[in-house]
Amino acid sequence: MHSLQFTAESSSNGVRERDFTVGGVPGVLWSPASGADRAPLVLMGHGGGAHKKHAAMVGRAHLLVTDCGFHVAVIDAPGHGDRPRSAHDEREIAELRKAQAAGEPEAPIVVPYNARLAELAVPEYRATLDALQELPEIGADGPVGYVGIGLGMAIGVTLVAVEPRITAAVFGMMWPDALFEAAKQITVPIEFDLQWDNERIPREASLALFDAFAAKEKTLHANVGKHFEWPLFEVDSATRFLARHLGGAVTSPA
Template identity: 70%
Template sequence: MNSLEFTTRTSSNGVVERDFTVGEVTGALWSPAPGSDCAPLVLMGHGGGNHRKSPAMVGRAQRLVAGGGFHVATIDAPGHGGRPRTAHDEREIALMQRTMAAGEPVGPIVQRYNAHLAGRAVPEWRATLDALQELPEIGTGGPVGYFGLNMGTAIGVPLTAIEPRITAAVFGLFWPESLVRAAGQITVPIEFALQWDDEHIPRASGLALFDAFASKDKTLHANAGRHKELPRFEADSAVHFFVRHLGGAATAPA
């Protein structure tokens, strides 16, 4: 098993940020200031074309640490961030770009490529979780959540379906076809975000994925707007969700 190695460390406003590697996987860990041992851990998956420390990921991580007292970990998906692309990655990305430039539906290509990435990323996430739980400030006994939208959902749904350590998850903004089977295996509490006027994912498709989860405790958050117009307050809602289901501080943003 690959061990976790920290490469950088910074601290600001009570949040400690550390970059790390687990084998060839690059990641980042945000934590409360020292003294908050064994706080719950939230894993976060980034969207397609982004990376572990894109502005949205940093903002969500800081909210989760400040509002819930959580540790928050991200890793770069295969072919993202500083990780090299394979020839398959290059072909699929080029095809997506040509399809979007032509104004044609890109959903089938995104689903196929993201399913391919999930097959590579899920084992990496499980190995990363193993390594994170070796840290004394996290440990093996605390609860674990998962937070991922777009490609973060494409990877997070199959991960949550097979990873018993994940006990609550926030998903959203993805098509159902490649995820229905895995969603039907998930029974942990779910919060799901959907954009009512999404130009890429038909409304009925988003609702079908929400319906596919076997969880008895699941909540749909449907907001007006297009695909990239998810309200920022949904990040605060995710903090409240994880505080409810993982424990943590009672200082989640109002």
Template identity: 85%
Template sequence: MHSLQFTAESSSNGTIERDFTVGDVPGVLRSPASGADRAPLVLLGHGGGNHKKHPAMAGRAHLLVTGCGFHVAVIDAPGHGDRPRTARDEQEIAELREAQAAGEPEGPIVVRYNARLAELAVPEWQATLDALQQLPEIGADGPVGYFGIGLGTAIGMPLVAVEPRITAAVFGLMWPDALMETAKRITVPIEFDLQWDDERIPREAGLALFDAFASQEKTLHANAGRHFDFPRFEADSAVRFFARHLSHGGTATA
């Protein structure tokens, strides 16, 4: 089992940010500056083409750390951030750019590429969770959530389906291809986001994926707008969701 190695530390705005590696996978762990004793952990999955310190990741982590007192961890997906691209990565990205330039459907390429990334990333996330739970401020028996949109959903759904330590999740904005059977194996509470006027992912496809989840508690958030109009206030809703499901006596309101 790979051990966690901290490589840098800084603090600002009520949070401590620690860069780490687990094997050759780089990540960042954000925690309350005041110190949190056995606080819940939320794993964040970044979007396609982004990385562990993308502003969206930093913003969501800040809300969870300062609003709930949680720890939040993000790792770079294969071929993203500080991780080198393989020849296969370059080929898939080139095909995606060609399809976009020609106005052709990009879904089949994204679905295929993301499925490959998920195969690699799921065991990496599990190794990272193993290592993080060795930290005394997190512990092996604390609540764990997962929050990922786009590529974060393509990787997060297979992860949640096989990882019993994750007990609540937020997903959204992903094609259902290759994920429908996975959704049927997910039973934890979920919140699912889609854009009603998404020009990339047909509305019916998003609704079908939501319907496929086996969770007894699942909530659909549909917002007007196109794919990249995904509203920032959904992050606030995710914080309230995790406060309900991971906290004991949390103060967030529904």
């Protein structure tokens, strides 16, 4: 079992931020700056081409900490952030840029590449969860949630399907082609986001994936707009969803 090693720490606006590594994989943990009581943990997955401290990760984490009192953690996906790219990463990224420049479909490249990243990342997330649950302020018996958009969804659907400690999840904005079998294994509550006019990910495919989730409680949030017009108010909705299922209390207005 890999141990967790903290490598840096800072605090601002009531949020304690600690960089860590688990088995050489870098991550960051955000926690309430005061209080040692146990609280739920939310794991996050960042988007493709992003990293653990992308603005979207930091903003969502601060909201979950300050509004719900949760701990929040994310690790760099393989080939992202502080992790070196492999030769395979470089080839796939070059092919993606070539397709984008030519106006060709991205899915034939992104879907298998992200599936490969998920295959590598899932055991890393499970090892990270093992290590974080050794911390007294988190513990092994507390509820765990997950949030992943884009690549974070590709990893998260695969992870939640095999990780019984995760009891609620928020997903969205990812080609579903490689995710149907995993979705059929997921029975925990799900909130699922899609853009109704997404020019990259077919609406019908996203709706079919939503239907495939085996969860008895699942909520579809469909907003008008294209892929990069995803509304930020969905972050607030996800916060309320996780508070409801993990036991936090949202302190900001609904």
